[in-house]
Amino acid sequence: MRLGLILLLPALLAGQLIPAGQPVPKGANPPVVFIDGYQSGCTSDSSFASNFGAADKLLQNAGLVTLYFDNCTVTGNPDIETVGAAFGSFLAKLKYADGTPVTQVDVVGHSMGGLILRCYLSGKQPGTPATFLPPASVPIRRAVFLGTPHFGSVAAAVLGSDKQTAAMAPGSQFLFDLNTWNQGGDDLRGISALAVAGSGGTGIESGLSGFDDGIVALTSSSLSFFQPGTTRVVPYCHTANSLLSIFGVCKSGVPVLNILSTDPNNMVGQILVSFLTGTNAWKSVGDSAETNPRLSTTAGLQVQLRDQTDLPLPLISGSIDTTPVIKLTANAANIVYAESVPATTSLNVQLTPLSGTVQATTATLAAGTVTVAVVKPGPVISPKGVIPAAGPAPFPYDVAPGAYVSVYGTNLAPATQAASVPYPTQLGGVQVLVDGSPAQIVFVSAGQINFVYPSTSAGLTKLSVKNAAGQNSVNVRVAPAVPSLFLLDAAGTSAAVNASTGIVVGPNSPVHEGDFVSIYLTGLGSTTAKSGLDYANVQPTLTVGGKQVAVSYAGRTPGLAGLDQVNFQVPSGVTGAAVPVVVTSAGRSSSTAFLNVR
Helix, strand or coil: CCHHHHHHHHHCCCCEECCCCCEEECCCCCCCCCCCCHHHCCCCCHHHHHHHEEEHHHHHHCCCCCCCCCHCCCCCCCCCHHHHHHHHHHCCCCCECCCCEEECEEEEEEEEHHHHHHHHCCECCCCCCEEEECCCCEEEEEEECCCCCCCCCCCHHHHHCCCHHHHCCCCCCCHHHHHEEECCCCCCHEEEEEEECCCCCCCCCCCCCCECCCCCCCHHHHCCCCCCCEEEEECCCCCCCHHHHHHCEEECCCCCCCCCCCCCCHHHHHHHHHHCCCCCHHHHHHEEECCCHEEEEEEEEEEEEECCCCCCCEEEEEEEECCCEEEECCCCCCEEEEEEEECCCCEEEEECCCCCCEEEEEEEECCCCCEEEEECCCCCEEEEEEEEECCCCCCCCCCCCCCCCEEECCCHHHHHHHHCCCCCCECCCEEEEEEEEECCCCCCCCCCCEEECCCCCCCEEEEEECCEEEEEEEEEEEECCCCCCCCCCCCCCCCEECCCCCCHHHHECEEECCEEEEEEEEECCCCCCCEEEEEEECCEEEEEEEECCEEEEEEEEECCCCCCEEEEEEECCEEEEEEEEEEEECEECCEEEEEEEE
């Protein structure tokens, strides 16, 4: 009997709540770190049980280890950015029982806890203007956001009057900056993420019954700004607080998002266990954002008015020309906002500045989330609009040094014009600047610019498009490599040539076993000159028909800035009209292209 207990002990330990600073038992899945929400003054109980109930027991039954980052360990309700940095330090100190570091975790953040996680992922620093120092890599596999006010909550001012509640007000500068930190959006660094949004509110917060959880509107708690299919809506309230019942902001008797139990009927628990253990059961719990009756037809909007030099202008008010007219709320950050407006239809938006004439713009808003927009004269770079010029846009939103890149937007150039080699740093009166340095420009038009991203270190850079009408700047994250294959057609045919004949590979000119092939792409990253060629500093790998093949050369195509090539020999045993080809470098894989092999 004693031996049986000893053998059972590791399994029991693998599921319990591990106290801070204690070694973490290893399991089949990474440990799960919970982050609590806002704690006014941290004067009340901030224990795990008071914030998450029996979530540790729930995960224990699924064989998952539970850890807890109590944001009250960072005293004084400081900037959320400061707590985000402390969370990063917490992760860095985690060790397994054998003394090795914990290199991967899953995270569950309730309410403000989700914003703490997002600050860590983006490296957002306190202060204005906003600065970001994103960590080079993040040890997070999956994340679940429970009722997180990604775009704020009108109830924040009721909760307190400190830096944290001010940051969570709708349209705050903090949220505007966080939601636009990388190319006008936030890609959550590409981790696998899911939001659980509550619809158990009576509508006091949002003005629509069933459109909030008593504290946060569905458009604010949705993750549709990140990716489609990442939000589940359940009829739950935000949290267990007597004030929510007293003031009638939550429907009577509804459960809450954050207090979990081992009850198999608890919808949040079902979603949590399924998502964290890698099953698809969560997809059938509650509604998706795309099918929820209210969220699927509703959007939110936050707008900042800027001058031609990209500086914010003071705003008095804003409105949307519907029947009846929708008034946009203005705040001290000179941002106007609304949590619920019609989606997927063209809206006329009127912005009234403190001085000057009323500015008008049109917008068609995506359903199920909040659109964060900048209105200004001159060039405007589209959100998520800086992408490799080959293949589909990569995810997360990164580019590589030396890559051939496209930027999309409006009013980017007064006319269409193309350049020839050597590419100029000004074309048609347009400049593209990266951290102030001019880039080589290949092509300009009103809606698109193609250019070569300068060689720069990995990290966040500032990209500016400048012309006679003004300028616009966005942050762009540079990764060591972002391989993107050039395609010849919509079917995904790879841009490749037979290296012996120089003939483009296609249906009438296939390659055969043993042939040498050059496949063309961009995004292999920085290079080193050697023997007249520019070799990629990070050597990529290549698979053809699922087989890894030796790469004889990987680097820039001679004489063509921004264009890369990979040379290889067609392996044996691989044939077909559409043999899949994938290039991987620095942990990033290209989309699949196809090669004709006979």
